[in-house]
Amino acid sequence: MTGKVGAWPFVRLKLRLTANGLRGRSSRIALFVLGALFAGFFAIVGYSSFAIPGVADSLFAAESALPLGGAALVLGWLFLPLVFFGVDESLDPARFALLPLHRRTLITGLFAAALAGLPALATLVASAGMVDTVARLGGPAAAGVQAVGILLGLLLCVAVSRAVTSAFATALRSRRSRDLAAISLALLAAAIGPLQLAALAGAQRADWDTVASVSRVVAWTPLGAPYSIGLDVAAGRAWQVPLKLLISLAAIAALLWWWSRTVESAMVGTAGSSTNRTSASTRSPVDLLLLRWAPRTRFGALVSREIRYWWRDARRRANLITFSIASLFLPISLAVSTSSPGGTTIFVGVLAALALANQFGFDGTAYAANITTGVPGRVEINARAVAHAIYTIPMLLATATLIAVLSADPARLAGTLGLLLAAYGVGLGLVLPLSIRAAYALPDTPNPFAMSSGGGAAKGFLTLAVLLAGVVVSLPLQLIALFTAPVWLWIGLPAGIAYGAAGYLIGSGIAADQLDKRMPELLAAVTPNR
């Protein structure tokens, strides 16, 4: 009964879903256009950087830059979806569970669909700069080989991001492996720090021979292999090409196999969805809901629910974990690399607030309950901020302590904490109105990394804009801190708290007004596509 199904229908389905998602929604079209601009910008910058060694006619530079640049692309595809962007899962594997499709067909199809998107296109264009370089250095034959290489590289990038996010999603859902997955996710996020460090250290020392030897090693790993084959032809080492092709293909095949395993378990839903505590409780419903110290009021109920949600909702939990790790590792990486920690503190504080950028998107249609019960905007906004602060402020305290300890200057603790709190308050002030005006729907899947198409671009753009704005708004305080360094030790904490509180009060006031006027529109914005 079933005919042969290729990958093409999946690609068409994905494009059709993307187009339908945009139809008649001007805000989503705007986001999509922004995403496209973003991708275009990345593609152009990437292409020109990879083309530089060719223009400079330096085989040596090319041999250092191409494998390392390629490895950076692959690592970017590995980390960015996990930590920042999520993956576009407009084709949710679970939807195909009832169709008579072979696993191979399904994976090929989903893979092809994953390739049909702006990020993949931008990556392809960027890495085409390598073909440019190789063509100038080694002629058309070498360029042809490199073209094959960057195509393989693209397949590798997409396979890595799919396999890893899917594996984490599966693991985070199952009761047995959830904590392990949370820890390894944290470690993975943490690995960004040391990687950055290594890159910084390498760049600072600018010892090109070391870089070249690292690059030679990387070229033999799956990360760099596909990106170095054209150069091998250009340098007269064509015998390496088949070996490296083999390495790349084997890596891609292994990743796809891994992906197909986790997709399958996601489809049949083997992983128990959440804690199933069977023992009955005799405590009263209100006591069960409220945390011990929470007031028995509307505000207390909202805060308690939010606090439980930050832990029980896989999406929010992934968010908290990655932030807590980033907040510990950013100061370390900067402390080691000698630059001033002022910028980092601001960055960490604003980054903390960013978790609330799409706070209503996390709730989805469940937010309707707060509309029908008529929760005033001010109470809603304040309760959400308080719940988040209860998780965040201890982490900021830890960051401040860490910075003070690493700089062997315990006296700095208070001043640093002041800067962090100021940045957090200002960040909240920026993010809260955005969370109402720029809310977007998250797909209704259990995968915490899943994004509807355009969602990733939206998130990336918002993140960048808020980070920039947060740094700008906190700049005056940072300058004061710099110029009044000795006094800052004493006034830093109160001044920072005052600055942050002012930022928060202004922003949350705007947000509350907005919310009172736009509750139904907000609900529509966070309702997943139907």
Added chain:
Amino acid sequence: MSLGGLVKRFDTKLAVAGVSLEVPAGSFYGLLGPNGAGKTTTLSMAVGLLRPDEGRALLLGYDVWADPTAAKARLGVLPDGVRLFDRLTGPELLGYHGLLRGMDAATVDQRARELLEVLELGAGNRTLVVDYSAGMKKKIGLACALLHAPRLLVLDEPFEAVDPVSAALIRDILQRYVAGGGTVVFSSHVMEIVERLCDHVAIMSSGVLRMHGPLDQVRGDKSLEEVFVQVVGGRVATGSELAWL
């Protein structure tokens, strides 16, 4: 409840094209219509979940859009196609709704326990609502709508996915509620339930009210199902199609 000329347009599609409806206080009002008729859209606009393009909605004399606080305080809603805060357990969810309604904790506890027992959801049940069955989710949603003893209940398909015993139970609850002076508006596809419960019905199709009024007047001497099919004009039998089935 009084709806005046409600209109909602999605993109170019007119989902609700000017619905005006008077629901007398103390009545049990059934809203019928084929799939896609605009029932959910109408009820969402009536309770303040969806902003109408035109028209207004008065709940017990308060305008939902002009005076939402007063209107919503007296209203209980069971929306359709909307999730609950389902990572709470049943008791937690009821506690949440109760406190959001500004009730005092002791009353919330007592009523929540009673509702959980009566609806057979278990007052000590610590399963998260995500892991409930579809019918249990409907029941806990209904419990959330009833908790603050509103004067007006708007329920979108309350009997969908509910087993016969629970359905009888819900019918009984609702009948007692109306006997006590409450007003119920609900949408349903189950004619028997509507015929048995309602004193008023309205039939919608394609975003327009086709017929409305007291049940006996709408029904005449036919059965409600016959009237429905006649008004809506669908087909109830297949011809030569689907022969391969």
